[in-house]
Amino acid sequence: MTSTSPLNIALIGFGTVGSGVARILSTQAKNIAVRAGREIRISRVVVRDPDKAREFLPAGVEVSTSIDDVIDDPQIQLVAQLIGGIDPAFDYMKRSLAAGKDVVTANKALIYAHGSELFERAAANERTIGFEAAVAGGIPIIGAVTQALTGNQILSLEAILNGTSNFILTRMLDEQHAYADALKEAQRLGYAEADPAMDVDGTDAAQKLAILTQLAFSTPVKLDDFVRQGIDGIELLDLQVAADLGYKIKLLATARLQNKRLEISVQPTLISCDRTIAQIDGADNIVAVHGDAVGNTTFSGAGAGQLPTASAVVADIIDYATGRTAVTFQSILRSSQQEPWPVQPAEELRRRYYLRLTVDDRPHVLADITDVLGRNEISISSVRQDETPETDEAGDGTARLVIMTHTTTEGRLRAADTELSKLACIRGASIRLPIAD
Amino acid sequence: MTSTSPLNIALIGFGTVGSGVARILSTQAKNIAVRAGREIRISRVVVRDPDKAREFLPAGVEVSTSIDDVIDDPQIQLVAQLIGGIDPAFDYMKRSLAAGKDVVTANKALIYAHGSELFERAAANERTIGFEAAVAGGIPIIGAVTQALTGNQILSLEAILNGTSNFILTRMLDEQHAYADALKEAQRLGYAEADPAMDVDGTDAAQKLAILTQLAFSTPVKLDDFVRQGIDGIELLDLQVAADLGYKIKLLATARLQNKRLEISVQPTLISCDRTIAQIDGADNIVAVHGDAVGNTTFSGAGAGQLPTASAVVADIIDYATGRTAVTFQSILRSSQQEPWPVQPAEELRRRYYLRLTVDDRPHVLADITDVLGRNEISISSVRQDETPETDEAGDGTARLVIMTHTTTEGRLRAADTELSKLACIRGASIRLPIAD
Ligand SMILES: NC(=O)c1ccc[n+]([C@@H]2O[C@H](COP(=O)([O-])OP(=O)(O)OC[C@H]3O[C@@H](n4cnc5c(N)ncnc54)[C@H](OP(=O)(O)O)[C@@H]3O)[C@@H](O)[C@H]2O)c1
Ligand SMILES: NC(=O)c1ccc[n+]([C@@H]2O[C@H](COP(=O)([O-])OP(=O)(O)OC[C@H]3O[C@@H](n4cnc5c(N)ncnc54)[C@H](OP(=O)(O)O)[C@@H]3O)[C@@H](O)[C@H]2O)c1
Numbered sequence A, B: 001m002t003s004t005s006p007l008n009i010a011l012i013g014f015g016t017v018g019s020g021v022a023r024i025l026s027t028q029a030k031n032i033a034v035r036a037g038r039e040i041r042i043s044r045v046v047v048r049d050p051d052k053a054r055e056f057l058p059a060g061v062e063v064s065t066s067i068d069d070v071i072d073d074p075q076i077q078l079v080a081q082l083i084g085g086i087d088p089a090f091d092y093m094k095r096s097l098a099a100g101k102d103v104v105t106a107n108k109a110l111i112y113a114h115g116s117e118l119f120e121r122a123a124a125n126e127r128t129i130g131f132e133a134a135v136a137g138g139i140p141i142i143g144a145v146t147q148a149l150t151g152n153q154i155l156s157l158e159a160i161l162n163g164t165s166n167f168i169l170t171r172m173l174d175e176q177h178a179y180a181d182a183l184k185e186a187q188r189l190g191y192a193e194a195d196p197a198m199d200v201d202g203t204d205a206a207q208k209l210a211i212l213t214q215l216a217f218s219t220p221v222k223l224d225d226f227v228r229q230g231i232d233g234i235e236l237l238d239l240q241v242a243a244d245l246g247y248k249i250k251l252l253a254t255a256r257l258q259n260k261r262l263e264i265s266v267q268p269t270l271i272s273c274d275r276t277i278a279q280i281d282g283a284d285n286i287v288a289v290h291g292d293a294v295g296n297t298t299f300s301g302a303g304a305g306q307l308p309t310a311s312a313v314v315a316d317i318i319d320y321a322t323g324r325t326a327v328t329f330q331s332i333l334r335s336s337q338q339e340p341w342p343v344q345p346a347e348e349l350r351r352r353y354y355l356r357l358t359v360d361d362r363p364h365v366l367a368d369i370t371d372v373l374g375r376n377e378i379s380i381s382s383v384r385q386d387e388t389p390e391t392d393e394a395g396d397g398t399a400r401l402v403i404m405t406h407t408t409t410e411g412r413l414r415a416a417d418t419e420l421s422k423l424a425c426i427r428g429a430s431i432r433l434p435i436a437d
Helices: A016-027 A029-036 A089-098 A108-124 A141-148 A163-175 A179-188 A203-217 A236-244 A306-322 A324-336 A365-375 A410-422 B016-027 B029-036 B089-098 B108-124 B141-148 B163-175 B179-188 B203-217 B236-244 B306-322 B324-335 B365-375 B410-422
Strands: A007-012 A040-046 A062-064 A078-081 A102-105 A154-160 A247-258 A261-272 A284-291 A295-302 A350-360 A380-385 A398-405 A431-436 B007-012 B040-046 B062-064 B078-081 B102-105 B154-160 B247-258 B261-272 B284-291 B295-302 B350-360 B380-385 B398-405 B431-436
Touching: A007 A016, A007 A089, A007 A306, A016 A029, A016 A040, A016 A306, A029 A040, A029 A306, A029 B324, A040 A306, A078 A089, A078 A306, A089 A102, A089 A108, A102 A108, A102 A306, A108 A203, A108 A324, A141 A203, A141 A284, A141 A295, A141 A324, A141 B141, A141 B306, A154 A203, A163 A179, A163 A236, A163 A247, A163 A284, A203 A247, A203 A261, A203 A324, A236 A247, A236 A350, A247 A431, A306 A324, A306 B141, A306 B324, A324 B029, A324 B306, A324 B324, A350 A365, A350 A410, A365 A380, A365 A398, A365 A410, B007 B016, B007 B089, B007 B306, B016 B029, B016 B040, B016 B306, B029 B040, B029 B306, B040 B306, B078 B089, B078 B306, B089 B102, B089 B108, B102 B108, B102 B306, B108 B203, B108 B324, B141 B203, B141 B284, B141 B295, B141 B324, B154 B203, B163 B179, B163 B236, B163 B247, B163 B284, B203 B247, B203 B261, B236 B247, B236 B350, B247 B431, B306 B324, B350 B365, B350 B410, B365 B380, B365 B398, B365 B410
Parallel strands: A007 A040, A007 A078, A040 A062, A078 A102, A261 A431, B007 B040, B007 B078, B040 B062, B078 B102, B261 B431
Antiparallel strands: A154 A247, A154 A284, A247 A261, A284 A295, A295 B295, A350 A398, A350 A431, A380 A398, B154 B247, B154 B284, B247 B261, B284 B295, B350 B398, B350 B431, B380 B398
């Protein structure tokens, strides 16, 4: 192989992202060939349904439904693995690596669940994996953490990594919509899947944060290591009260070194309105990285969508073509050998909290609640009871009580939660959100 | 050389940035060795004054005042060129390359003025130049443009690239300070040089924008190609009126493809308060990149300062140690061969404008001025005359008139400027700023 021979690649999956990759490779073919130092040629495409009409499919490309056609084709050096989920994506990736092919992918669920095994297999076969598109779409955050900020001990990552949730929260506040209506709108506009569970319950953001945490802190974490909370319990009232108090609520993914322990959480969080991260609206993503040398740097943009995600996949393809991926991947493998940080137990996380309780609208209720908090050593910084609960969909004689606490631990709040839930005056849904300072 | 032998580097200059590099290489030595795949060792340091006490100087390192000691040392593979200005930095860099040494640098003035010659010399000697630190300090924008976004046709760059100017504008508005006072404060805090001319007149930002323009649009530009305007004519009144109208004034560096021409300017610009770029305060920098695939992405953080700048230099050193720089630099050389875009003549730039005129406070003045604008086909969207010009330091019977225009050309405004300056009613300083939409 000389560096001027074309690079033959296969696309496994030709859906939103796969067809976007084909589109960019065709519209930018000339520039990309210059930057990559060689022509990049899609030689094969594998899909599920061979009969679907496919926009952006390059003329003359063989479309098949069998991965074997790719595995058995010695011309193909690089496989772009662009189908979602674990099965059969995991198997296809293992087989591609075993066949001596390098891989790029946008599949965060797979990298989260089986990244370390895949990386080991790649290393054993002297192959590489590029996965810039797996986190934050078009925002080059993997590159930032693995290349641009390597002179730093990264101290924290704070990020909005799920565009669907951010879109829903933004629309609720801007349009005075209830959660269910904003979710429906997200689905109608194609931001949310038919089954949006992984987006709104924080799973998707947590998977992405886990990938970044491995790279930034060389610490492998699983979903169980996190405090994880979705946005599905958020009411319009919460967003409004928070706004009154100078905060926005965002599904914030945080990994932070604190006293030589790693704190990790994905939770809807109150963030002061004047912080950059609070100002990221709609489906956009942001990652704020605090490094000991560089200080605070932020990276924001489209975290999903056809072309932004494909932009990252294509950058990985070009990096592969130039030989840069080989270097970067070695560096990632070496870094993964570093000593991991111990993960802070969830109970010991220290934050301020926002509590919104639905309570009977009668005397003594506040006394009962503050008594529970007091006994759990949680001190209150402010209390607010909504006198005209316009947003009270129940309209059943309940009131909404909002309590802001001083700094305390997750453990104390959990203990208090248990006691509160037993109080007769507590009715229906309550929510508890941390405040990021 | 095996990849596990230490990399011997020389630091030319051990001032703010040079000592920062030494500090990071020492505090992060272990992690950096893992990421770089080898130990990085400062073997020589060259400075002007051999007797100065130097913090962070590694024990046993030879400090000399002669570049010859570096040139003649075959052990040194990489030279970190960290002195400012052209002379002798340019000569030292040429000699380093000629002696077969690779170079990293933070010197934007040099890369701006002689980058293409240096790149050619590096290529001829099969050497490389890393210069991430030369633009926007710790923000990895060179990497973004040359690596992460290579699948895109970049359509525009909008940036705040001079921390000193941004600090001054921020302090003026926040503290109700006059320009001169905010400048003094910037100097006292070490943000501005004793001679701040290059910062406040837009030269520094323009040099950095020129470097980015070369990379993003493969179009070499010089300061004369720009509309360039400094912040020194801005009064507190301008910032206040702009704020009332929903804008912040920022020293905005813009390079944009418009009708297949490249528009470039560095000017104090009114930017709608709700845009991310308007919210970058203090000494921070931001670069917003619009790519045809990725859409809008933004990169922000500390654009200068010891450790942020050194963070970028160290990343370049690590990239060199891993072999990544060799790949990236080839890619930059290839891209520079691409067809440049024609630069839009300044006269043809189309924007809305903010005009602030100091005029005699008497009848007919407005009629005289609108007549001039009208004859130059400039249509007015709003007029505002300050009735109580508290900020009028003159207090001499003049008034401040603020006019916002509809979209028009720089050429028409220039023609109108000439006519306006001849009107008897115009007294003292006026200013004209574009509005970014
Ligand atoms: N969409 C985004 O904005 C975005 C952003 C970041 C990351 N990602 C990730 O990118 C990956 C692809 O997402 P997408 O949105 O492009 O998905 P998609 O639109 O559903 O496309 C999936 C593609 O994979 C093919 N496919 C599915 N199962 C297959 C199988 N068993 N054998 C062969 N082909 C199979 C489908 O074939 P048919 O066309 O025949 O159905 C389709 O072409 C996922 O991992 C996703 O998490 C997506
Ligand atoms: N400071 C920042 O925040 C920043 C940010 C981005 C980029 N940069 C760029 O980084 C470069 C260095 O800036 P800096 O702030 O570190 O400058 P600095 O603090 O003034 O340090 C300059 C260093 O160069 C040495 N030097 C100057 N002339 C020399 C000569 N003829 N021979 C040998 N050594 C000489 C000085 O020696 P002595 O110590 O003996 O005087 C000093 O160690 C400049 O190009 C600057 O534009 C700086």
